[in-house]
Amino acid sequence: xxxxxxxxxxxxxxxxxxxxxxxxxxxxxxxxxxxxxxxxxxxxxxxxxxxxxxxxxxxxxxxxxxxxxxxxxxxxxxxxxxxxxxxxxxxxxxxxxxxxxxxxxxxxxxxxxxxxxxxxxxxx
Amino acid sequence: xxxxxxxxxxxxxxxxxxxxxxxxxxxxxxxxxxxxxxxxxxxxxxxxxxxxxxxxxxxxxxxxxxxxxxxxxxxxxxxxxxxxxxxxxxxxxxxxxxxxxxxxxxxxxx
Numbered sequence: 001x002x003x004x005x006x007x008x009x010x011x012x013x014x015x016x017x018x019x020x021x022x023x024x025x026x027x028x029x030x031x032x033x034x035x036x037x038x039x040x041x042x043x044x045x046x047x048x049x050x051x052x053x054x055x056x057x058x059x060x061x062x063x064x065x066x067x068x069x070x071x072x073x074x075x076x077x078x079x080x081x082x083x084x085x086x087x088x089x090x091x092x093x094x095x096x097x098x099x100x101x102x103x104x105x106x107x108x109x110x111x112x113x114x115x116x117x118x119x120x121x122x123x124x
Numbered sequence: 125x126x127x128x129x130x131x132x133x134x135x136x137x138x139x140x141x142x143x144x145x146x147x148x149x150x151x152x153x154x155x156x157x158x159x160x161x162x163x164x165x166x167x168x169x170x171x172x173x174x175x176x177x178x179x180x181x182x183x184x185x186x187x188x189x190x191x192x193x194x195x196x197x198x199x200x201x202x203x204x205x206x207x208x209x210x211x212x213x214x215x216x217x218x219x220x221x222x223x224x225x226x227x228x229x230x231x232x233x234x
Contacts, residue, residue: 035223037170044127045162045170045213047223059221095169100181108217110160110175117169 002027002113004079004096009118012086022079022096022115029077030054033099035111036070036081038092048094049081052105063090086122093117128153128214128226135232141202144229146214147195152224154195158217161190161199164228165210173212174199201231209233 008020022034036048049070050059058070069082079096097111129147136142144161146153153159159177162170172181174190177197187202197216201208214226 037225044211044228045164045215045225046127047215047225050221050223057221061222100172100175106221107156108158108160108215108223110172110181111162111170112172112175112181114169114171 002098004098004113004115006094006096006115006118009094009120011121011123013124014087014122016086017082017084018086018120020081020083020094020096020118020120022081024077024079024098027098027113028102029072030074031102033104034070034072034079035097035099036079037095037097037111037114038090039095039117040089040092043092046092051079053099053103057105083120086120088122091120091122093119126224128216128224130212130214130226130229132227133230133232135234136204137234138204138206140204141200142204142231143201144199144212144214144231146197146199146216146226148197148216148218148224149195152195152216152218153192153197155219156217157192159190159192159197160215161188161197162213162215163208163210164213170213204233206233 051070098113100110100112161174164170211228
């Protein structure tokens with residue numbers, strides 16, 4: 001089924017930038033769409049961004065449009081989330097997750113593999 | 125984008141059946157049969173238990189079942205067990221290739 005491992009979290013001042021990484025293993029990276037989902041302390045899940053299996057479709061939650069950028073690199077099987085102009089309300093654990101089905105665009109059949117999450121704290 | 129609406133908490137006794145609701149709109153749950161449910165235990169990543177409204181991934185107990193009517197999806201757990209305790213999130217595909225999550229329902233097994 002595969003494995004995902006996030007990294008890159010930490011404490012950052014408001015207005016600064018941070019790049020999260022997610023390394024995939026155990027499945028054919030180029031065949032699956034990938035997602036970032038975040039969870040603020042004590043709160044629910046919130047979808048952040050999606051990138052299609054081929055990288056041609058990238059979609060963002062309203063709060064991330066213009067500030068966040070999702071990308072993927074086939075060599076190294078790595079997903080990225082570049083976050084700019086960070087705000088205190090971006091403080092959360094950020095999870096990467098994988099589509100259950102291959103070659104999916106224009107639908108969502110569930111996210112079957114999740115990483116353990118990486119924590120981002122935005123504070124002065 | 126708004127979130128899907130879920131009750132904050134629900135409780136039940138071992139052996140009982142319990143149903144969670146998830147209300148959306150005609151732009152998400154009412155439009156697509158792409159509703160998923162996730163179980164999350166404290167300090168753990170979510171796990172997928174239902175996809176495409178009614179389907180279970182391999183390895184998920186048949187005690188979990190999903191349904192949908194109009195703009196509302198539901199998850200039923202039959203034969204409640206102590207290990208079912210946790211928080212359950214619904215999710216739906218939405219217009220613009222976006223994804224929505226519900227606020228989560230915390231299940232307590234009495």
